[in-house]
Amino acid sequence: MVRILPMPSFLRPSISSFTFAAASRLPHSLTSYTPTRSLPSFPFGFAVPQAQFFGLNSSKLLKKCNNTMRVTVNGYAAQACTTASPENILEWVKKDKRRLLHVVYRVGDLERTIKFYTECLGMKLLRKRDIPEERYTNAFLGYGPEEAHFVIELTYNYGVDKYDIGTGFGHFGVAVEDVSRTVELIKAKGGKVTREPGPVKGGNTVIAFIEDPDGYKFELLERGPTPEPLCQVMLRVGDLDRSIKFYEKAFGMELLRKRDNPEYKYTIAMLGYGPEDKNAVLELTYNYGVTDYEKGNGYAQIAIGTDDVYRTAEAIKLFGGKIIREPGPLPGINTKITACLDPDGWKTVFVDNIDFLKELE
Numbered sequence: 153m154v155r156i157l158p159m160p161s162f163l164r165p166s167i168s169s170f171t172f173a174a175a176s177r178l179p180h181s182l183t184s185y186t187p188t189r190s191l192p193s194f195p196f197g198f199a200v201p202q203a204q205f206f207g208l209n210s211s212k213l214l215k216k217c218n219n220t221m222r223v224t225v226n227g228y229a230a231q232a233c234t235t236a237s238p239e240n241i242l243e244w245v246k247k248d249k250r251r252l253l254h255v256v257y258r259v260g261d262l263e264r265t266i267k268f269y270t271e272c273l274g275m276k277l278l279r280k281r282d283i284p285e286e287r288y289t290n291a292f293l294g295y296g297p298e299e300a301h302f303v304i305e306l307t308y309n310y311g312v313d314k315y316d317i318g319t320g321f322g323h324f325g326v327a328v329e330d331v332s333r334t335v336e337l338i339k340a341k342g343g344k345v346t347r348e349p350g351p352v353k354g355g356n357t358v359i360a361f362i363e364d365p366d367g368y369k370f371e372l373l374e375r376g377p378t379p380e381p382l383c384q385v386m387l388r389v390g391d392l393d394r395s396i397k398f399y400e401k402a403f404g405m406e407l408l409r410k411r412d413n414p415e416y417k418y419t420i421a422m423l424g425y426g427p428e429d430k431n432a433v434l435e436l437t438y439n440y441g442v443t444d445y446e447k448g449n450g451y452a453q454i455a456i457g458t459d460d461v462y463r464t465a466e467a468i469k470l471f472g473g474k475i476i477r478e479p480g481p482l483p484g485i486n487t488k489i490t491a492c493l494d495p496d497g498w499k500t501v502f503v504d505n506i507d508f509l510k511e512l513e
Contacts, residue, residue, distance in 0.1 A: 238470055245404040245467050248459050249505060250425055252432045254292070255324070255385050256305045256452040259366045260313035262289055265306055268364055269293050272338045273326060275382075278303060287311075295381045299512055302382050302432035307452070315366065318448025320496075322437055323361070323369035325384025331358050331374040338362055349374075354413050366450070379430055385454060386435040389496045390443035392419055394472075395436050398495055399423050402471035403456070408433060417441075445496075453491075453499040457508060461490040464502045468492045477501075487511060 259265045269275040270293070278292040287310040294303030304324075328334045331349045339345060346369070347361035358374035371384065389395040399405045405423040412419040417440040424433035434454070458464045461479040468490075469475060476499070477491035487507035492500055 241463070241467050241470055242401055244463055245401065248404055248464070249457070250404055251457050252302045252425065252434075253455040253457055253503065253508075254294075254298070254303045254305045255454050256307060257368065258307045258309065258312070258315050258450050258452065260308070260315065261365065262291055262306060262308035264365050266291055266293065268341070268343065269304070272341045272343050272362075273334075273370070275304070296379075299509070302380060304382065305455075315450035316446075316448035317367055317450040318446040320388050320445030320447045320498075321368075321451040322386030322388055322435070323371045323384075324382070325371045325373055325386065325435070327373050327375040327378050327381045327383045329374070329376065331360050331372045334372055335360050335362070353416060354411075368450070375429065380432050383428065383432055384435050385432070386437060387496075387498055388437045388439065388442070388445050389498075390438070390445070391495070392421055392436060392438035394495055396421050396423065398472055399434065399436075402468045402473050403500070404467075405434065447497065453501055455501045455503055457505045458502045459505055461488045461502050461504055465490045465492070481507075 266277055270277060275293045275295060278294060278298060280289070280291045282289045289308045289310075291306045291308075292298065292303055293306065294301050335345055335349055344363040345360065346363055347359070349358055349360040349372075351357065352359050360372045362370050362372065364370065371386070373383070375383075396407055396410075400407060400423070403423075405425060408422040408424055408428050410419065410421045419438045419440075421436045421438075422428055422433050423436065424431050465475050465479040472495055474493040475490060476493055477489065479488065479490035481488050487510075488504040490502050492502075494500065
């Protein structure tokens, strides 16, 4: 079974779970709060006195500015110029307090999946939420509380019992102290083992692969006690160097390691916000000669915390990402988010750290 270590108090404050509600009917769980009337900080040190917001001709302002930021004060919308350089944006991204919050995907039988994850993988059911008016149910599972751990958010849409996982999604990684014993438990519970325990190709780490009831793959990695057993999300990309550059600059991730396996014709890169033995990481895989993948409709997104969704969106745009939800508060909820696609079309949602903590409260 997985051993959980207490999280040190100096770790970044985390943010509770969030999923952007769109046509896919992904849920949004955010408690409302009353925003203050103080003026927002403009990205990268630019500020405008309060008196200047009233009576501004935004159309004229837009003509004069290359970079703009919309603000609202007492119901009046205005545009203000920003003069941030790419260097300033990159420096801010590196200092932003970011952490992988959760990964979202859809399943066909929620109770069956919860049973498998808790009994076979040793996860805990952290919370569950049913939204009958939107015809979906969520379940949050992991190895510790959401404010300090990377967790899974499962989505069950009423009446949908099967999803296409596609060829782009790879697997989730779970660190365990004894892979062989975990595999035996999974077999005893009726789980499907697709790769028996043994050393990874080209390395010494003992691994195994299993599938959950919906066909999502999990890689079991033999590792000593770790504060973050849910340790990886693997996605396939068509240009690894392009993806590494994007995640380093736009997302502020660190390239932790890169390994080429010419014998098996693939290269992997591990990126994240801290050492992979203590934090969840993103594993990107490039298969030689493959530039495009089918994403299916099962896997949804990763959520990441940020101190400022506006600055985050500017960085994403600057470094080649596509914003699919402009930064700002969700209607009726006030938690600020922004959503984007990376160069391969993988979706990520950034959530305001303070707003997210308010939701947990």
